[in-house]
Amino acid sequence: MPDTIQRLQIAFFLNDREVRVTVPPDRTALEVIRGELGLTGTKETCSEGDCGACTVALGELADELLVYRAVNSCILPAARLHGRHVITVEGLAADGRLHVIQQQLLDHHAVQCGYCTPGIVMSLFCLFLQRPDPDEAAILEALEGNLCRCTGYVTIRAAARAVAGRLAAAGGEARGLILPAYAADMERRLRAFGEPLRATDSPNADGRPLAGYHVPASLWELWRTLARVGDPARTRFIHGGTDVMVAVNIKRDFPEHLVDLSRIPELHVLLREGDVLRIGAGLTFTDLMESTLVADHLPVLARAAARIGSRQVRNRGTLGGNIANASPIADGAVALLGLDARLVLASAGGERTLPLEQFYKGYKDTDRQPGEIIRAVEVPLTECTHQYLKSSKRPAVDCASVSSLCSARLEDGRVAMCRLAFGGVAVYPALARQTAAFLAGRALDAETVRAAADLAAAEFQTIGDVRGSAAYRRALIRHHVIHHLESLRGNAELCGRHP
Numbered sequence: 001m002p003d004t005i006q007r008l009q010i011a012f013f014l015n016d017r018e019v020r021v022t023v024p025p026d027r028t029a030l031e032v033i034r035g036e037l038g039l040t041g042t043k044e045t046c047s048e049g050d051c052g053a054c055t056v057a058l059g060e061l062a063d064e065l066l067v068y069r070a071v072n073s074c075i076l077p078a079a080r081l082h083g084r085h086v087i088t089v090e091g092l093a094a095d096g097r098l099h100v101i102q103q104q105l106l107d108h109h110a111v112q113c114g115y116c117t118p119g120i121v122m123s124l125f126c127l128f129l130q131r132p133d134p135d136e137a138a139i140l141e142a143l144e145g146n147l148c149r150c151t152g153y154v155t156i157r158a159a160a161r162a163v164a165g166r167l168a169a170a171g172g173e174a175r176g177l178i179l180p181a182y183a184a185d186m187e188r189r190l191r192a193f194g195e196p197l198r199a200t201d202s203p204n205a206d207g208r209p210l211a212g213y214h215v216p217a218s219l220w221e222l223w224r225t226l227a228r229v230g231d232p233a234r235t236r237f238i239h240g241g242t243d244v245m246v247a248v249n250i251k252r253d254f255p256e257h258l259v260d261l262s263r264i265p266e267l268h269v270l271l272r273e274g275d276v277l278r279i280g281a282g283l284t285f286t287d288l289m290e291s292t293l294v295a296d297h298l299p300v301l302a303r304a305a306a307r308i309g310s311r312q313v314r315n316r317g318t319l320g321g322n323i324a325n326a327s328p329i330a331d332g333a334v335a336l337l338g339l340d341a342r343l344v345l346a347s348a349g350g351e352r353t354l355p356l357e358q359f360y361k362g363y364k365d366t367d368r369q370p371g372e373i374i375r376a377v378e379v380p381l382t383e384c385t386h387q388y389l390k391s392s393k394r395p396a397v398d399c400a401s402v403s404s405l406c407s408a409r410l411e412d413g414r415v416a417m418c419r420l421a422f423g424g425v426a427v428y429p430a431l432a433r434q435t436a437a438f439l440a441g442r443a444l445d446a447e448t449v450r451a452a453a454d455l456a457a458a459e460f461q462t463i464g465d466v467r468g469s470a471a472y473r474r475a476l477i478r479h480h481v482i483h484h485l486e487s488l489r490g491n492a493e494l495c496g497r498h499p
């Protein structure tokens with residue numbers, strides 16, 4: 001970081017107290033909680049969102065209601081704590097008694113070295129707050145982002161089931177068993193919290209603001225901030241931070257000006273406009289999974305979102321960040337490409353729309369202009385059938401070796417429309433154009449399916465890396481195409497079989 005940096009004055013609620021810290025803008029929430037405030041129960045292991053040892057419950061107002069979500073504090077900028085409530089593992093035991101989750105983990109011998117345990121406790125805490133009666137799948141999903149190298153998870157899952165049993169027995173008192181008493185008044189306190197995030201903000205000698213962290217509260221404020229900062233090359237946007245903060249931690253890559261888009265309400269819209277679903281770039285993957293509008297009109301997008309990272313990552317990562325980051329395996333971008341989405345790009349000069357298929361230019365190279373943001377994504381609602389597939393070594397917290405979305409429609413057994421988007425096969429998410437052209441108008445018989453699969457496997461210059469050799473990827477492409485097309489033909493029983 002340059003010498004002339006801001007220091008941020010952050011005020012938030014930590015367990016049962018209100019705290020204030022003044023820190024440089026590149027600090028993470030974990031550094032504040034452990035380093036500045038001395039609560040060392042929250043652990044640090046990977047610093048890149050993979051292990052979950054640093055998980056805390058972050059309480060934020062959403063539509064005026066307080067919602068706690070599990071987040072990886074190692075990749076959460078400290079500035080994001082401002083005006084929020086954080087519950088850490090230290091905030092659970094009361095009156096000398098362990099919290100019900102801690103007690104059940106202990107009773108089920110679900111703790112060995114204990115390094116992962118605080119993170120597991122906090123992930124389960126957020127699960128049970130939202131859903132006191134989770135089934136086995138929900139328990140597994142809540143724990144996807146928490147790595148334990150000792151226990152093998154059997155005892156952890158048994159402990160979670162025992163907590164569910166205790167809550168069922170408690171009936172109407174269940175919430176009181178989970179939520180600490182001091183949090184009862186927190187919704188009102190957060191609503192009443194009106195203090196803006198302050199920074200030491202005297203400008204540099206040349207009149208530009210000090211390097212640091214900027215939090216515009218509207219698009220208008222964003223354009224003003226960018227104008228004050230001056231050179232867009234000195235600026236990076238941040239939304240969920242699940243990519244940006246990994247770079248900050250691992251590469252110590254903190255830009256001169258980090259501009260936080262998360263408080264801009266215009267980026268959080270989700271609405272249907274005729275035959276189009278307009279999705280604000282700031283919606284998180286969890287938002288997509290929980291939205292009834294998405295469930296009703298584009299359930300495939302929720303299914304693709306569910307395959308991203310872990311619960312903690314989905315709680316912060318946004319669709320806009322996923323597209324802008326331009327990773328070849330970005331699940332959100334691949335899904336939207338298959339759905340023929342258009343981007344709404346906004347800058348101080350106005351707005352433009354661009355088909356997503358024209359956005360990517362090369363590896364991590366996009367058509368986004370300096371100072372331009374992705375404001376929203378527009379997805380046409382059609383009568384096509386959609387299917388998303390992701391092949392990865394692990395079902396969760398793993399990038400795709402190959403991913404794909406097929407959007408297609410048959411008429412009288414012939415392909416009336418087919419669009420196939422792939423991730424992991426090129427330097428950016430890409431369409432299998434030749435395969436789609438081959439399929440157009442053809443009767444979808446077994447021979448056509450095999451020919452299309454062979455064509456798709458030859459269509460891309462696949463490369464080998466840690467996620468699979470080029471030959472393995474070609475085999476996956478074939479498998480995906482057969483799976484998609486056989487599903488379309490109604491031969492679901494063929495789909496699980498690897499060709």
Ligand SMILES: Cc1cc2nc3c(=O)[nH]c(=O)nc-3n(C[C@@H](O)[C@@H](O)[C@H](O)COP(=O)(O)OP(=O)(O)OC[C@H]3O[C@@H](n4cnc5c(N)ncnc54)[C@H](O)[C@@H]3O)c2cc1C
Nearest residue numbers: 049239240241242243244309317318320321322330331374
């Ligand atoms: C442990 C872990 C596992 C993951 N697993 C997966 C996975 O399985 N699949 C997958 O696809 N991704 C995965 N990711 C990455 C995924 O979380 C991100 O790509 C996420 O979607 C980015 O959104 P964000 O809001 O966090 O972006 P940020 O990190 O805030 O920003 C990412 C980039 O986008 C830019 N940006 C953000 N918002 C905008 C905007 N509105 N307009 C213009 N530019 C913008 C930023 O400047 C930055 O360059 C994983 C990440 C982690 C840490």
Ligand code: FES
Nearest residue numbers: 045046049052074
């Ligand atoms: S330390 Fe591993 S996810 Fe934060």
Ligand code: FES
Nearest residue numbers: 112113148149150
């Ligand atoms: S108990 Fe050792 S890592 Fe989980």
